[in-house]
Amino acid sequence: MKEQYSKERYNRKQKGATAEEAAVQYLVSRGYSILERNWRCRSGELDIIAENKGILIFVEVRSRSGTLLQGTPEESVNARKIHQVRSTAQVYLHMKGYEERMISFDVITVILNEDLSIASLGHIREAF
Template sequence: MTARHPLRGKKNATGQLGEEITARHLASVGYVILNRNWRCRSGELDLVAVHRGVIVFVEVRTRTSGGRFGTAAESVDYRKQLQVRAVAEVYLHRFGYTSASVRFDVAAITLDRITDEVLEFRHFESAF
């Protein structure tokens, strides 16, 4: 039996909270959320939305204050961008959106380590 990492539950909860904050924000500014945590063999898409006729794939990154590994936005490296693009291709093909206009955004959230209060929320449109 493998041991669970003691912070794994907190990490997952932080990520889910960031996705919920992002989904609410996007809906409040006119985005229609199509899917959350859509999965296939290639990976997962955090949020898929439509905004002004464009399908928007949103990679959500959430960090807590005082972290040692850089900002949330910095964590979307080139390798992650390639993975999101590959999964998005599968999504577009699966749902018949092969000729749709698409965009890749990043939502970066920093939460207070103790209270989970949002310290910073940034939405980068056309991030990659």
């Protein structure tokens, strides 16, 4: 008897973790140091906090799988998300005493195949 797989055989959490791991590997391969992953506070979560050439970089990872009927990963970074990431980054900077650091907000987009392999990965520097 042949095993049947549903279209949604991986859940959102698994897909998100796969995309974030791909983003981390990509950043490390380009000389970035990963300082934090999934940093949380009351105002939200920061996917990746990295450093490169003295700049502190807050990286939002957005992914899609299967068809792009719900839009591209880039399109999912809306005004509400930008506000949430900026607010959470301010909390992080204050808590770490990094108010004077140069910062950047980047977005890494990942499109996943059905088997969770990476179909494409894009890096938008200084996205917002």
